[in-house]
Amino acid sequence: MATLPITRMTLYKHGIGFYERRAEIDGEEVELPFRTEEMDDVLKSLTVIDRGKGQVLGLEYPTPQNKLKQLNGCSIQINNKRSMRDLLISLKGRRVRLLMGEIMRVSNYPNQAQYIIGKLLGIDQADGEQPLEKTLITIMRENTSQVYAIELGRLAGVDIIDEKGADDLRLYLETVTQQADFCAVKIKLSPGEHDLSISYIAPAPVWRVSYRLVADTNPKAGATRAMLLGLSIFDNPLEEDLNNISVAFVSGMPVSFLYNLYSPFMPERTYLKEESRVLDKPAFIRRPSDKSFTSNGNIPAMISESDISLNDKSVTFKEGVEEAMLSITHGKDLGELFQYVVNTPVSVGRGQSASVPILSANLGYRKELLYNESNFSNHPIAIIRFKNQTNLVLEHGPVTVIEDGQYIGEAILPFTPKDGEVILPFAVELGVNVTVESSHKVETQGLGVKDGFLIIVEWQTIQTVYRIINHTSKEMSILIEHPRSGGYELFETLSPKERTLDHYRFEVLSPIDTERKLKVLERQLISRHAVIHDQSLDGLRKYMEQGLLDKHMYERLVDIFTIWSKISQHETEINIITQDRGDIYKVQEQMRRNLNVLSKDGIEGEMRVEYINKMKLSEEKLGNLSYHEGEHKTEIEQLKEEADALIHELESID
Numbered sequence: 151m152a153t154l155p156i157t158r159m160t161l162y163k164h165g166i167g168f169y170e171r172r173a174e175i176d177g178e179e180v181e182l183p184f185r186t187e188e189m190d191d192v193l194k195s196l197t198v199i200d201r202g203k204g205q206v207l208g209l210e211y212p213t214p215q216n217k218l219k220q221l222n223g224c225s226i227q228i229n230n231k232r233s234m235r236d237l238l239i240s241l242k243g244r245r246v247r248l249l250m251g252e253i254m255r256v257s258n259y260p261n262q263a264q265y266i267i268g269k270l271l272g273i274d275q276a277d278g279e280q281p282l283e284k285t286l287i288t289i290m291r292e293n294t295s296q297v298y299a300i301e302l303g304r305l306a307g308v309d310i311i312d313e314k315g316a317d318d319l320r321l322y323l324e325t326v327t328q329q330a331d332f333c334a335v336k337i338k339l340s341p342g343e344h345d346l347s348i349s350y351i352a353p354a355p356v357w358r359v360s361y362r363l364v365a366d367t368n369p370k371a372g373a374t375r376a377m378l379l380g381l382s383i384f385d386n387p388l389e390e391d392l393n394n395i396s397v398a399f400v401s402g403m404p405v406s407f408l409y410n411l412y413s414p415f416m417p418e419r420t421y422l423k424e425e426s427r428v429l430d431k432p433a434f435i436r437r438p439s440d441k442s443f444t445s446n447g448n449i450p451a452m453i454s455e456s457d458i459s460l461n462d463k464s465v466t467f468k469e470g471v472e473e474a475m476l477s478i479t480h481g482k483d484l485g486e487l488f489q490y491v492v493n494t495p496v497s498v499g500r501g502q503s504a505s506v507p508i509l510s511a512n513l514g515y516r517k518e519l520l521y522n523e524s525n526f527s528n529h530p531i532a533i534i535r536f537k538n539q540t541n542l543v544l545e546h547g548p549v550t551v552i553e554d555g556q557y558i559g560e561a562i563l564p565f566t567p568k569d570g571e572v573i574l575p576f577a578v579e580l581g582v583n584v585t586v587e588s589s590h591k592v593e594t595q596g597l598g599v600k601d602g603f604l605i606i607v608e609w610q611t612i613q614t615v616y617r618i619i620n621h622t623s624k625e626m627s628i629l630i631e632h633p634r635s636g637g638y639e640l641f642e643t644l645s646p647k648e649r650t651l652d653h654y655r656f657e658v659l660s661p662i663d664t665e666r667k668l669k670v671l672e673r674q675l676i677s678r679h680a681v682i683h684d685q686s687l688d689g690l691r692k693y694m695e696q697g698l699l700d701k702h703m704y705e706r707l708v709d710i711f712t713i714w715s716k717i718s719q720h721e722t723e724i725n726i727i728t729q730d731r732g733d734i735y736k737v738q739e740q741m742r743r744n745l746n747v748l749s750k751d752g753i754e755g756e757m758r759v760e761y762i763n764k765m766k767l768s769e770e771k772l773g774n775l776s777y778h779e780g781e782h783k784t785e786i787e788q789l790k791e792e793a794d795a796l797i798h799e800l801e802s803i804d
Contacts, residue, residue: 167354380509
């Protein structure tokens, strides 16, 4: 059966590989083995194109069932230890040719052996003390009424003449030889020659990328330059070698999901019973290239000096790396995705991993010290900054930083688009100490009256002081990265050298063994509403002393405060009246219950009269309480009108 090799592989960052196979074949069938866990993606994406004159007729694959279910209905069932005996038991009643005699064991021609043709009746198994060879096979000879008994030990072979029995044996053998973890997909073709192109997606390990930033502090050109090298690391999880294939790596986040197409799905249906034929109405039913890169899994971690032949001592480590690197990748924009296409063929053995260069670019860079309290509280971090002028999107990955041939640190390079800036923190500068102190202050800026409230305008101020001490042997320039507070503005502060969405960056020059301070002041003007009568006279007096209130506004606010004090007194009296009324209601309720059980005669009659008189007195008290409550409420309304008039007067003041 013809097979098709993989010619192209594209790996994605979300754990999917896109595979392409291509070959010219002559035949009617191609078989592709897949792991069972790959089948949903394969069935979702498998595309077969015949670029020649042939036709693709379809594909076939075994239904995913366990072996017991697959053999349901199969008449052949064979034990691992007694295969011939079990086969004969399974063939009971079927037409067979039993081959016997020594000649069968050495001859390729059954007609030279002794044989009997007929239908098997079964076998009579020997008891436990007899050897298995003594088991008797009984067969009714064809076209006769004769039944023969033959010892199993004399049997040399069985020719299954019955077509159903032979088919069942073939099904049994195909089923038991299937690998449980694999599924063979057979592509059916028309007779003749074919130029097949097959593509599909399948789960694949995520490709990774690692970088080397090779810097030179004394380049010949007089400008600080660095070589950025990128290597893609990927794996071959397939059950075959990959030989001289085209490889590409895609960054981005395409939509991807699993969809069960491999397992059979049987929807549940409603069971209906036979109904009576006598109906008074009808029933209704609803509708349901020239150089190749080869890997054995042993890939050097980086290019060494011996690899780049630095015989000329004037050649720097960086320049040697530049000479050793070839243009091996080109980039391709795919809309929301970006693809790295390796220009040279790649070979990776089955079960092996590989690393291939995908980037080599000479870039300008600069080194700086950057302090961010949330990253490292006591010391600044050494960073390398450069602009992504590689004409490629830089995928997320680790970076090893080498300067003047020496390892100086590591970093994580973030996902960076073309022309985006890269900042790589690679080491901590322990020779510089930074401490931070923060304080908050609220200052009242102004007062006003609006909508019946006292409007208090305040400055909320945050002061942050950075103290920098340089213990190194040279003056240092440090970028202090200060977080931006939402709604706040800088004032009386050194102008920041840089601004980002989240931070200000202030440059501070730190001499040797000298403390330098950076004071950052931020403020935000806010206004809040306060209930006028909730203020205190002392508080109003302080506002006037601070010049926030003029004398006229102060006096009017004091008048309003005095009025509300009177209102508060009236409300207190109303609360007392309400409490007294509740007490009277309780006493009246008790007297009513007593009246209900007392008779009108004798002592009880006298008691009734006494309770009735008390009820009259309590009603008079209730009336008096209601009268005084009304007076207090009237007084409150009048006082509120006076207060509102004063507030309106204050609101009209510009």
